Amino acid sequence: MRQETAVQRTEVIVVGGGMVGTTLTALLGEAGVSVVRIDAREAPIETETAGRGSPALRVSALTPVSQRLLSHLGVWPRMAGRRVTPYHRMLVWDGEGSGRIRFSADEAGVECLGHIVENDVTLAALEACVADMPNVHSCFGHRVTALETSGERQYVTLDDDRCLSAPLVVAADGAGSPLREMAGIDNKVHETGHHALVTSVRTERPHGGMARQVFLAGGPLAFLPLTVDDVPSYCSIVWSTTPDEAAHLQSLSPSALGDALARDSDACLGQVQVIDRVVSFPLAQRHARQYVKPGFALVGDAAHSLHPLAGQGVNLGLMDAAVLAEELLDARRRGAALSDPRILSRYERRRRPDNTAMLALMDGFRLLFGTRQPTLRLARNLGLSSVDRFTSLKRLLMHQATGERGRLPRTCR
């Protein structure tokens, strides 16, 4: 028999304090819900150092819709001035052929297509937001080791044997989600055959507020623009390629890697100087077979993780957080229980189609550009160039890429 006096009780337990879990915590916290957020990291991100000094290795392209969500929380103003770099144009070309497509904010009728932001900057601003909320309690340096259901409540045990309970547990614990396994939710995993190589560079020519991506035989190479100390000549590199080529590139000296980056990007920004270490991640696409169970929900990479070629991963996760918060808060206002399976199913019904479509699109891109078949290569070159001339189709693609899809939650409108 569980000793209830030893159990800390709250309304919602969020496991995982990455960008998605912390956004969900902030959305629930601002509405007065009591939340305990648990994260395995030793301590929160240092607010003072995020976005200062050398650029961090991990960055994300945040869509205007994600920006609106972060603005709603008052988080975006905390990020501004920390190398949040807008991009107004995007160029995608086929390194194996002649096809190319250009997107511009002017054509899309928007202020910008998105911003490149260091993940630490977003997370530090979110941390500062939840730190001000008296009903949010954060627990760092601890892992969840067990998840149990008893009646209408969920119980999580931490690695120091502490036990917490709530009607609802949300797992935002990343692609390897231990909570998803503890909940017994099956995960469809699809190896992409790619590793992503990530580093930061300084380029000879300024980026001009343009994100660039070239599709090479091994996979896509992206130059994501960053402006550091008002110098618009930095980029974050995400180079997805075969594991063998990734290992080879990682073994090169910084100057040889810079030469390879300049050569394979057709020297679009002139010479390239590598200014940081190079890290590599295996890339798999994963999709949980279900997002919810009674009293339990998955959000962000715990529910789905996808190839970074279109820079959508965290944007999809932020939409999960916004939709789940909207459904929970609407239910709470009606006096319904937060663990009500109907509420959680509504969240899954609103999010699964968008996430599924994006996962399928990423697979399609990867296969089309990974092909060595001459007819398919010709078709993709002709296709890219035709889309480039077809303004209304381009506008539709741009709206998709900027996150303007389907019924957006109120916090993102």
Ligand SMILES: Cc1cc2nc3c(=O)[nH]c(=O)nc-3n(C[C@H](O)[C@H](O)[C@H](O)COP(=O)(O)OP(=O)(O)OC[C@H]3O[C@@H](n4cnc5c(N)ncnc54)[C@H](O)[C@@H]3O)c2cc1C
């Ligand atoms: C190379 C690369 C480039 C990318 N570029 C982009 C991009 O441009 N745009 C974009 O939208 N997305 C991009 N992504 C995807 C994006 O980084 C992820 O979608 C995003 O970080 C997922 O956030 P999350 O909060 O769901 O999970 P995570 O960031 O993985 O956070 C999970 C958290 O859970 C904690 N945790 C794990 N297990 C436990 C446990 N048992 N107990 C307690 N805590 C636990 C961890 O400490 C961690 O803080 C990219 C990904 C890669 C690999």
